[in-house]
Amino acid sequence: MTDLPREFALIARYFRPLAGPAGLALADDAAILPPIAGREWVVSVDAMIEGVHFLPDDPPALVARKLLRVNLSDLAAMAARPFGYLLTLAAPRATPDQWFARFAAGLAEDQAHFGLALLGGDTTATPGPIALSLTIFGEVATGQALRRTGAMPGDDVWVSGTIGDAALGLLARRGEQPDPDGALTARYLLPEPRLGLPLAGLARAGMDISDGLVQDLGHLCRASGIGAEIAAPALPLSPAVRRAGAAFLPLCLTGGDDYELLLAVPPARASALQAAAAAAGIKITRIGQFRADPARVVVRDGDGAEIPLAQTGWSHF
Amino acid sequence: MTDLPREFALIARYFRPLAGPAGLALADDAAILPPIAGREWVVSVDAMIEGVHFLPDDPPALVARKLLRVNLSDLAAMAARPFGYLLTLAAPRATPDQWFARFAAGLAEDQAHFGLALLGGDTTATPGPIALSLTIFGEVATGQALRRTGAMPGDDVWVSGTIGDAALGLLARRGEQPDPDGALTARYLLPEPRLGLPLAGLARAGMDISDGLVQDLGHLCRASGIGAEIAAPALPLSPAVRRAGAAFLPLCLTGGDDYELLLAVPPARASALQAAAAAAGIKITRIGQFRADPARVVVRDGDGAEIPLAQTGWSHF
Numbered sequence: 001m002t003d004l005p006r007e008f009a010l011i012a013r014y015f016r017p018l019a020g021p022a023g024l025a026l027a028d029d030a031a032i033l034p035p036i037a038g039r040e041w042v043v044s045v046d047a048m049i050e051g052v053h054f055l056p057d058d059p060p061a062l063v064a065r066k067l068l069r070v071n072l073s074d075l076a077a078m079a080a081r082p083f084g085y086l087l088t089l090a091a092p093r094a095t096p097d098q099w100f101a102r103f104a105a106g107l108a109e110d111q112a113h114f115g116l117a118l119l120g121g122d123t124t125a126t127p128g129p130i131a132l133s134l135t136i137f138g139e140v141a142t143g144q145a146l147r148r149t150g151a152m153p154g155d156d157v158w159v160s161g162t163i164g165d166a167a168l169g170l171l172a173r174r175g176e177q178p179d180p181d182g183a184l185t186a187r188y189l190l191p192e193p194r195l196g197l198p199l200a201g202l203a204r205a206g207m208d209i210s211d212g213l214v215q216d217l218g219h220l221c222r223a224s225g226i227g228a229e230i231a232a233p234a235l236p237l238s239p240a241v242r243r244a245g246a247a248f249l250p251l252c253l254t255g256g257d258d259y260e261l262l263l264a265v266p267p268a269r270a271s272a273l274q275a276a277a278a279a280a281g282i283k284i285t286r287i288g289q290f291r292a293d294p295a296r297v298v299v300r301d302g303d304g305a306e307i308p309l310a311q312t313g314w315s316h317f
Numbered sequence: 318m319t320d321l322p323r324e325f326a327l328i329a330r331y332f333r334p335l336a337g338p339a340g341l342a343l344a345d346d347a348a349i350l351p352p353i354a355g356r357e358w359v360v361s362v363d364a365m366i367e368g369v370h371f372l373p374d375d376p377p378a379l380v381a382r383k384l385l386r387v388n389l390s391d392l393a394a395m396a397a398r399p400f401g402y403l404l405t406l407a408a409p410r411a412t413p414d415q416w417f418a419r420f421a422a423g424l425a426e427d428q429a430h431f432g433l434a435l436l437g438g439d440t441t442a443t444p445g446p447i448a449l450s451l452t453i454f455g456e457v458a459t460g461q462a463l464r465r466t467g468a469m470p471g472d473d474v475w476v477s478g479t480i481g482d483a484a485l486g487l488l489a490r491r492g493e494q495p496d497p498d499g500a501l502t503a504r505y506l507l508p509e510p511r512l513g514l515p516l517a518g519l520a521r522a523g524m525d526i527s528d529g530l531v532q533d534l535g536h537l538c539r540a541s542g543i544g545a546e547i548a549a550p551a552l553p554l555s556p557a558v559r560r561a562g563a564a565f566l567p568l569c570l571t572g573g574d575d576y577e578l579l580l581a582v583p584p585a586r587a588s589a590l591q592a593a594a595a596a597a598g599i600k601i602t603r604i605g606q607f608r609a610d611p612a613r614v615v616v617r618d619g620d621g622a623e624i625p626l627a628q629t630g631w632s633h634f
Contacts, residue, residue: 027540028465029394029524030361035352044347045452047405049443077346088364088450119360126366128445133405135362135452148345207346223344
């Protein structure tokens, strides 16, 4: 392969070993998704840009794993099972081989962990920051994908895990917030996609929280044509976030990068949901209820007073 | 929608109108590909970076259409039928709404032309050049996708259309080459994916030519474990390329952006291939033959002498 131009040498050395059978050894123009009886394909794409979604000195292996995981979180949000991914990677010509080696090592580690294979991609140079885009493929029983539509007034609002760690982790990364044990930074650098929850027949609607709890709950409400009310004291907060203090509550409600699940579940199914979550090893918490008032999200404090929020979440523009 | 952050307003205004049923109105975390009896999904991704794959003053509508078309060319290379696409778009915050409007208008025009729908995507800011990535979805009868493997010694080498126009078009774009009628520039800005050729049972292997004829033929040979010999005088050249003169022959053999098909076809199927191409309105030309010598591509002039090439094609690194 030494006579190949660098683009193809990089692909052969670092990316071909990651390819699964459907990727045709990355030697074709496209990948072929085999039909699976009774299942349908769920596909999503997310981009990550150096200086926007990750910092230039973030370890390349962690950047790769975060890129996979933010996409896996979209599969979790649809209750789909991971299958594989396509990758586009634009990097400056001066990027050393070592960066690609470490990036590919991160992909390899999480591929093994989540049962994924590389299906294909495109590698190119850019005069600007590193620009990554990953298309994820999952599969779900036909008709069983979880959607954002379908939440009903009276359904409970549930979230997985804890909220706000990643937003405080970004502050810690910038040196603006103490993080003695690194727990907050770790949550920012490496989200945990909440895969494996058997949500069919339990949740009526769902999504993942990537741009801030209140804003994303607003998206779910808008898609379902209803509203919601959540109780701030019910929010699941990690010990590290509790230590940071109550002043950070608005940040927890609106900060990005949680990658937790947000679910609409009829009250009668609460115990079945809790049993399923316990079996999957995923913590879940009821934080409020959907309401008939359309497209309005209200956050209340312990006294029932509405908490005003200057902004509801994160926009990239 | 005026209360939405700009990211979501842009999506609602310019991209939601492009969404098809499988895109779930872009209101979900992922799209769902319906199973189609007897067919399988073919998927591919290509990136385009401002300053690398297009120039900052290229019309946004043409950039969008080229992005779709280079991906559609990958579907044509696998003999697949277009279905839809996912898009990631990273642009500087200062990018005016008008740019997005024109970009989306280009997508809309080619969606209608090629029977495509937007399935989903991700819009984000970048401090660097505009970075685009498009994942294309097509479908093909199960087991009938054209591959790069399978070409046999003795198969003829066929190409569609004409070769070299886009490489000269890039020179014209830079003012380094005359282009009085704009034909060369048009081919660089707007490739023509060679969809619609019923290649099953005709071609044994194939791909599209995107990084230079000789280099891409080398990829096909490597995948099939054989070599090939092509005759320079047989190359299909447009009137504009012929006018440029014989000095540009090496550029035609190695320049990128042709997006023509490269096919391996047994001699006995030549007339069936020609009939199919005529029915599809696609010009095809026999330019050489595959040989047993592994992974070597030889180009011969009219006297049978080998033409030495300083480089075989385009590498992005």
